[in-house]
Amino acid sequence: MVRITSVHAASKEPSLLRPSRLAPIDELLLFLMHLSVGLHLRDLAKRFNIHTTTASRIITSWTHFLYYLLGSIRLWIPPEELKAHLPPEFALFPDTQVVLDCTEIFCQTPSSLLLHSEVYSPYKSHTTFKAMIGIAPHGPITFVSPLYAGSMSDREIFKQSGIAKLLTPEMAIMVDKGFLVDNLFSGKVYRPAFLARNKQMTKEDVQQTQSIARVRVHVERCIRRVKENKLFDKVIPLSVCGSIDQLFTVACLLVNYQNGPLVKAWATQK
Structure with missing residues (x-):
């Protein structure tokens, strides 16, 4: 277990007693505390008795590692497997391959007026990053787009995300009213x-x-x-734009390994 020290104790302890490196399990704990609890680097450094730059390096390293590790696992589920796990609630929409929606996270306002206009979201009345997430009918996330500027429309994100390449004429998608993407792929669209x-x-x-x-x-x-990860409760600084895309993707992929099924009744289905 990692040694957790108080702020006062850590400030009095000589720097020579700081560990040269943490055990991998403690590095993972530090990363998850940053993502899930939203603790700042200085807070994490004091809790783990390490330098702030070391805490930053650990977070960056684990972000890259989990991004490539979890991203190497197939997310997109073949239609025949989806039908084998189709919840009864989707009986009227049996060919649904993915249910899509967009979400936004707040980001720091750029000083550049041009950049500000690109990332400003009229829907949120704030500068944001925007991503499209897709789930299979029985709940797991099967598609995560990169983060885009908050001003980009749902239709444009659909077009640039590359999801159309995964869809065949036999597949249907389910979307909200704002997703006017009917002519961007050859399948069916279920929309209110x-x-x-x-x-x-x-x-x-x-x-x-x-x-x-x-x-x-x-x-x-x-x-x-x-978005229950508290890191996304705060305004994302522009200084971390280089890694926030991977960090957000990791947060999405980790959802498939936690919290159980979206609907309890689905837990008993094969």
Whole structure:
């Protein structure tokens, strides 16, 4: 176990007594405390009795390591495997390959007006980074896009993320109303119906919209799990832009290994 010291004790301890390096398990603990609890570098350095630059190096190293380790594991699930794990809630949408939604995290406001206009999100009224996340019908994350500027539309992120290359004509996606991506790939799109001006929805449209809303909410629950990492509660400094993309991806991939299924009833399905 790592030795946790108080702030006062750590400040009195001679620097010569600082360990030259932490054990790998303690380095992983430090990384997870930074990601999940959102502790600052100075706080982590004092808790682990190491220099601040060492704590920064450990976080960067583990970010890169987990990014390549978890990223080497196949996320995209073949359609036949999805059908074998399809929850009964998706009985009306059996060809759904992925449920997509976008999310944003706040970032520091750039001094450059040009950069500010690129990362400013009208939806959040703040400068943000934006990513698209996709889950399989039974819950696991199967797609994570890179982080993009907050001003970018959902449609443009869909186009640039490369997910269209993974989709075939037999596959369907499920999205919210804002995802107008029908002509960007050859498959089917399940989306809540739009209400035309001065017209009332048909009974079929109402029923389908309600059905889609009941199952699409699970991608929002999955994204909430990602953002339960307290690091994303704060405004991300521009100084860490070089690694925040990988760090966010790692946070998404770790969700597949924690907290159990999104819906308890799905835990018993084979």
